[in-house]
Amino acid sequence: KQEVTQIPAALSVPEGENLVLNCSFTDSAIYNLQWFRQDPGKGLTSLLLIQSSQREQTSGRLNASLDKSSGRSTLYIAASQPGDSATYLCAVKGNRDDKIIFGKGTRLHILP
């Protein structure tokens, strides 16, 4: 059974710093992995999707990497801003069905 873990659970950093959020999964037979952002009381916004054959994806100040064999993905945020404060969720889709498995998220707080 696939399990997704996100570390740290919460993170507070000063504005301007570069930071890394971690996601690990137990079953390496994944179809793709997606990073989402959720603001309080809101739905999920997709940030990046990495297909199983890819190693990384970039969008603006965000870069997500995938090491399928070791069961890990990282989300790198460059030059953090207060507007980046949110909960970041990692989700993995397996090969067997259409479901995705979520980690519990990392609550990020960027200090002005």
Added chain:
Amino acid sequence: GAVVSQHPSWVICKSGTSVKIECRSLDFQATTMFWYRQFPKQSLMLMATSNEGSKATYEQGVEKDKFLINHASLTLSTLTVTSAHPEDSSFYICSARAGTGGAYGYTFGSGTRLTVV
């Protein structure tokens, strides 16, 4: 890009009444949609998979008669919380994929905050 619209954003209802939540795919057809429930400061819990033209598949522990799902068209799925009670108060979110290939991720609605009083 793919857009999923969810309505209403929030609803307050009296205990014992039923509430319907709509989830629409605006620019793509979705044979499958997913309904999640989220408790405060927790991750999303999959409740059921909604299949167009057939019965929904419920996750273990989710009451089928309490949470009625209808997926009558390729762009609309509805979740009806029947005979709502305060413990049903939660944040409900739907999602869908615009395609089946590996490049297609999941798009989520904006969520519905249900409060049962």
